[in-house]
Amino acid sequence: MTFLKNIRLGLLHVAVAVSLVPITGVLNRIMIHELGILATLVAGLIIVPHLLSPAQVWIGQYSDNHPLWGYRRTPYIAAGIVLCAGGATLTPWAALLMAANFWPGLLVAVLVFLVWGVGFNLAVVSYLSLASDLSEEYQRSRTIAVMWFMMITSVIVTAILAGRALDEYSPEKLTQVFMTSGAVSLVLGIIGLVGLEPRNAKVSLDTRHSAAEAIRAVIAKPEARRFFVYLMLMLAAILGQDVLLEPFGAQAFNMSVRETTQLTATWGGATLVALLLQGLVLSRFMSKKAGATLGGILASLGLFLIGLSGVIASQALFVPAIALLGFGTGIATTTNLALMLDMTTPEQVGLFIGAWGVADSAARGLGNLLAGAVRDLAGLALGSASASAMSRSLCWKV
């Protein structure tokens, strides 16, 4: 595959990320802080794509066997990006409707987030399949790595630009930002997709493993089973901050929408640096287990300092603590992934990679839901608005 084709595949990944960042970096804060919607409910809506992720195997198998107009992936990717961008564009309206008229708003929000979640999974599994179709076996890792780098860079850039656009927050500006990101997502999708897949191409299709098959393969080995439980706990603890980070910054430090949106860039940038540092340098000097321990300790320290920053009301501590959390996450991700690959035989690598995906999705879902619930319960128990910031600090420490 040529480098240009690889870049165009990366644009598909970027198209989905551009529609995603405003939801996980802006709308979560607006819904919880500005609109006063329960964090548990917001978390429940934002994790919809993760809840639907087991359907990726079925979607992939269906598109393997049901090409449309001679194209095995293009129609599914196009439909996925349209649903993803369209659903994401409608989410702020649903949130504002929820604040104004709760039950009809909630119904609309569930529908809109479902559209977004279905589109996300449809697009992701289809363009990853296209990446496999277009790459030779030896090229596939490089192809996906280039796509991932483009995606994480776009997350950082989108967070910075969305934050700038929302310097002075208003519902009108919010909807404008979402419409713009939706339009950009569609344009990038068109540039990436048109003409990328050859018509009536003959491809060798890999076996797709369901989530249940992947988990069965892992729990068959006692040591791998223990590792899987550890992995779920670790990922849920680290990734559970996703929904609460921005509302915490708003409530504890009165940070503007611009400032809290750019926290995503801080976290993502630190994760990227750590990933490169671990992969290129630290892995030469440190065992994987030591690296996983270091990543976990750094992430714990980051979470503790985030909590502490709320207690002592220090914004100067808050932002570096987020960078530390991101850095620990990057180290933990690469080392734990390497450990997981060590547990399997070369024949079962596909199943174990599937298990990593299951652990990642389940942990994000579980972690965010738990964080939202703890935040709401602590706020309820402490009972006053002034105690709310403290409750969030307690939540971080948990």
Next chain:
Amino acid sequence: MLCVALVMLRRIDVSAFRSEQPSLTQLIAVVGDA
């Protein structure tokens, strides 16, 4: 949760596993796949 996870990690015997160092590209590819 992280503390419990770290205690669990200490007790996992990794000496029984294979010991290969996948390249950064391979690791990122798996992260990208997930």
